Amino acid sequence: MIEIDAADDPRLADYRDLRDVQLRQHLEAEHGLFIAEGEKVVRRAVEAGFEPRSFLMAPRWLEGLDDVLSGSGAPVYVVPEALAEEVTGFHVHRGALASLHRRPLPSVEEVVAGARSVLVLEDVVDHTNVGAIFRCGAALGFDAVLVAPRCADPLYRRSIKVGMGAVFTTPWTRLPDWYDALPALSRAGFTTVALTLAPDATAIEDAVAGVDRLALVLGSEGHGLSPRWEESADRRAIIPMAAGIDSLNVAAAAAVACYVAARRSGTAPGG
């Protein structure tokens, strides 16, 4: 346990400017780290087996994490709350922060092995949405998540926080290849169902009926799926909506689609 009282102390480098997305992306990639925020999420990260590099917190958060901290060999930097705010660039409401080592990502084959329902995210750019989608996938019975090369980072602080750590327990990886990602899943035995706003798409309930191994494919917040993914999916599905209304946002659409998909029958309609 190490008390620190200077914001420029180099031991705090992992925690700098947590709201500066660009800076953080470089820093985290180059050092192979990610940040967990909040007592519950820090605990879950450690319990899921991620190795801490260090912890950072104000004195009042020490007690609640006592068992986690004493079970780890990593340094615990104890700072006044004002200093934590100065270093991180924001008021850390839930107190504790941890910097943890990223692990090598598994292969797609490992992630989907044995999975019946997989979420596939193309270019979801908002970390809040990535976290929300991991959380609802986990809650509603999906087994794994695959993210496209340009999708926002599931281990970014905000993704983790919004997802309440679902990213720690859900098997996931980044797809190495964008162009043939969906055909490759089809060859692996999945039926790829792309959620779209195309008016000629099938209602989601019908699109997933009878599908054994399902890969449910979601696109970007702005313009949805790329034409390549839309046309290379096995099926295109829509959530039926009231006329003249803006579509659901991607997290709400994901919640509905996961719910419907998780309750699909395992056999072909009428079969």
Added chain:
Amino acid sequence: MIEIDAADDPRLADYRDLRDVQLRQHLEAEHGLFIAEGEKVVRRAVEAGFEPRSFLMAPRWLEGLDDVLSGSGAPVYVVPEALAEEVTGFHVHRGALASLHRRPLPSVEEVVAGARSVLVLEDVVDHTNVGAIFRCGAALGFDAVLVAPRCADPLYRRSIKVGMGAVFTTPWTRLPDWYDALPALSRAGFTTVALTLAPDATAIEDAVAGVDRLALVLGSEGHGLSPRWEESADRRAIIPMAAGIDSLNVAAAAAVACYVAARRSGTAPGG
């Protein structure tokens, strides 16, 4: 069209410190105004019949709103982008802002007249969630929204923005009475179905089956519904979830529940 070049110009008072929730709540209540942000949302507010007090924008946003501005008698304050940021306290990404007069809220009776599916929000405190719930209610076929006395303001800037203006077209009002709100809806012919995490609640699909006029009741982000509302609802419903997983957030739960409820049969099961 009036060019303004001083941040302390009193004509900009409606637009000050848009990120300061406390300050804005007082200011908006006392002046009976609300703020619409972004070209699309400003347009929808005016088209829905709300009377503008004024508009505020950088020069490059004038053209896109030309028809809206010229059709209104309200002053258009044109300011450099840096000045807009100084006044409002943040970078206005989507350019245009409008300050509009609030209208007297209708009675509960007016709002629910003829409605088959109504959303009832108890103490949802996050404006983002209120906006998301209005949007998914509108998209998934709900007819009206009622908000409890302590629920966050549907006409707060962020609620409106996240809801893409659904609050302008969805009939809604604030419930005058908290304690007897649900029994009053039951007496008015609605079946009130409260979404809860209580393990003995009925699965949402079964809870809404056969319900003619439905009031779907959602609680706060943190602790859900109050005991009073939970026990005074006609039915308690749950979204079945994987064991050991945190519940869905309220916006995701609302999306799933609205989807399921909007597709319910109109007659009693087997009837």
